[in-house]
Amino acid sequence: MGSTLLRWRRLSMSTWESRKVLRVPTVPLANGLNIPMLGLGTSHHGGFSHEAVVFALQQCGIYHIDTAKRYGCESLLQKAIKDSGVKREDLWITTKLWISDYGYENAKRACAESCKRLGVEYLDLYLMHWPDAHIPGKSSREVRAETWKAMEELYDKGLCRSIGVSNFLIEHLEQLKEDCHITPHVNQVEYHPFQRPQDLVNYCRSKNIVFEGYCPLAKGEALSHPNIVHLAQKYGRTPAQICIRWSIQNGIVTIPKSTKPERIMENCQVFDFRLEKEDMECLESMNIDRKVIHLTYPLWKG
Template identity: 40%
Template sequence: MRNLILNDGNIIPIVGFGTYKSQNQEGIESVISAISNGYSLIDTAAIYGNEEAVGKGIKASGVLRKDIFITTKLWRESLGYKSTKIEFEKSLKRLNLDYIDLYLIHWPANAKNYDNWQKTNADTWRAMEELQAEGKIKSIGVSNFFQEHLEALFQTANVIPSINQIEFHPGYWQQELVEFCKRQNIVVESWSPLARGKVFGNEVLKAIANKHNKSVPQVCLRWIIQHDVIVIPKSTSPRRIQENMNLFDFELITAEMELINKLQEMGFSGELPNIWPDRI
């Protein structure tokens, strides 16, 4: 497994396990399966409604806490200094953990939903900085932040976000935002890596997959990590969970990377951080 070093010195695997829509017993079993197949980065969020299941899966895996990297996220309707502290403690309790490895603001406040969105994000971030200083969070970061949201946050932040988790997949990979984050030493993490299933019928991806004797999802995930972007594919299928980890025995050549880079837009969720909760 390849790791990345965050700007705070903490180490994170470049391939993790997403748990979106994995709930109850199925969620518990999928986490156990993921950990048994070598995943150590597990990604959840308050809004997923499965933090308790994820926590149970971690405990049932038998793996030491120090060997697991847990991410969860603060939902966009809970922004603000006080509510961040309250919601964090709820997540910690549901996960049944003593600390969180990575805590993210799931979506930034924006002008459509807040009179002073800059202050709301700043207050939220200040609470997270304090929780990090107390040792309750190892790394703090954001999700779905555009450059405008990051630049506003920089005006008051004492800690630069370690990660920006964004929609990133073939057909929609936000190249300018990714380049901005890298200049700021912020690691990018991908959500929706398979473009909501739209990649499966793409002829370019199928041809590349056939050449490497790999699946289309494996090619997409490999393309992402070759951009030095973390990927967190989700699945409840033991076979697919294992397959999604087998990304390190092949490499895409430059020409293949460029072909995928240039694919026309597909699979875009329509979700934009500066206008939520509406979709375009």
């Protein structure tokens, strides 16, 4: 397999420059906006690469950038976006409200601060990062509701073109529906062959909430699984492309992370093939409800 994939990579690199910039399919949100189905995730884990972000924007046509206050790279993204020369109106920028900023006034202030760090006047998507919330004298549900009301106001004012949540379970979404007015446009959750929360996916779709999946490669752990290696050989692709294609073919907005331009290029080339039904089912059978992302720090600290 190694020689086959190396040949594929060499061919891919040599032909990429002659190709047109990728046109990424979009998924409609409940408010009529269209979110690109493939994006570039950023993180405080693994560092930040200015070169990689500029490459994704300029060479790959990946205009969907996902970040968060917690990741600490919003200001770095501002410079990368500026250096890329891509117009603001062509971008889809998502960032997230960290739990230490939950609460009505805190959320509004934190949104303005994120916009300033990113160098933008509005966000395309603003997410509550986690459902857990800790404010003395208030339940987590009360804090989520209070925070979401601030998000609704930010949306009504146009500071956030869409609003959503991350890592919310059905119970959290149900409570939000009872306590507030606007249904989240997006729920961003860990999604890969080892972690396929189909009940949550089905619920979100029933409520017209777009399901967005992060960590599609299971932090690299999926790339060496025999099933995925076998499918990479079968299709003449890389294991990463098999995982990303599987996620996208399941209708999931997918945001792989990478700080290497060649990996970003590889991750983009997933729209010119389809996995056969039995191969989709093979990957789906790998689900063991195993998360690779764990919140190991105290929730109430920023």
